[in-house]
Ligand SMILES: Nc1ncnc2c1ncn2[C@@H]1O[C@H](COP(=O)(O)OP(=O)(O)OP(=O)(O)O)[C@@H](O)[C@H]1O
């Protein structure tokens with residue numbers, strides 16, 4: 388659910404909460420953000436060294452012993468500022484599906500292909516996914532519910548678009564065929 | 566054997582064709598959501614399946630028996646004994662308390678008052694309504710009233726529950742609570758459910774969705 392770009396920010400955010408070890412960061416990440424796709428240790432440490440290199444975190448006192456898990460990471464002023472601005476910046480409201488589906492629908496109409504069928508297939512796919520997410524919601528905890536709801540509301544918006552477009556196909560066909 | 570089935574059902578209101586050969590088959594214990602545009606014939610189909618309307622052509626079956634050929638009297642007995650209903654809103658009897666409303670189907674079936682109320686009461690705990698037993702419908706919120714209506718629809722352990730936009734008057738969180746309870750209660754007692762809704766989030770609680778368009782039922786097509 389949390390995409391590649393967000394891993395450094397999420398780890399940085401966890402460190403903003405309190406200084407922590409790589410192992411604990413991974414555990415917290417997996418608990419709250421990974422949604423069944425654990426973050427590999429390699430990626431945790433690679434990300435942490437990049438954050439150190441960029442001056443967003445520093446290595447605090449190293450506890451006696453060997454191995455990377457002895458290192459305690461502390462966020463810097465710069466890192467904290469970055470977390471702050473990332474949090475306040477809105478996520479791009481990307482109407483992704485519509486763009487792809489829109490292209491498909493218009494092309495289908497131009498080519499005299501069965502646009503309505505494509506929309507029906509998309510509707511079925513959406514409803515099936517909504518059912519899966521609803522099952523997750525009914526079985527899961529509040530964190531699962533919130534994530535599932537996020538997906539459900541987006542899929543619902545797409546469905547509204549699909550239904551409205553299906554209802555307008557004839558008019559749309561006239562327009563794109565000229 | 567299917568629990569509830571329409572076979573090529575046609576029905577017109579005067580000149581207006583509402584159903585033009587609608588077919589749908591629901592398995593025992595299955596929860597099916599009927600979706601589709603406004604005016605496509607969803608409510609009409611539900612009323613045919615529930616033996617409220619009689620089609621002009623086609624057949625309606627319940628539990629292996631054809632019901633559209635039964636007399637009006639026998640259909641009304643069937644509805645009372647075997648079916649439960651939940652509609653959008655405003656369906657509680659305002660003069661009765663919430664627990665009397667829940668007990669109503671049992672009272673109509675000839676169960677004695679004390680026994681009927683005894684049967685009705687556990688539903689208040691189950692549907693998170695404890696303490697509201699003595700309220701009248703005017704003293705309940707929309708979501709509470711709808712849960713009372715749900716309890717009333719299920720209290721007689723009907724073979725089939727017919728619901729038309731049961732969450733239509735509720736906000737989405739309250740609507741989902743009602744659906745969650747509807748699904749778990751129906752599963753618990755093995756009740757077959759046919760649910761009309763235009764809300765995809767509500768339909769997602771069902772085992773299966775069908776779409777009514779221009780008086781016909783489309784199964785969902787897959788890629
Ligand atoms: N009692 C009636 N008398 C005349 N026409 C009716 C009656 N009930 C329904 N119709 C017509 O039959 C068609 C199907 O109506 P129906 O109520 O089944 O639609 P619906 O899919 O439930 O719509 P909605 O989503 O708006 O509730 C519509 O054209 C409607 O105007």
Ligand SMILES: [Mg+2]
Nearest residue numbers: 607608609729
């Ligand atoms: Mg209707």
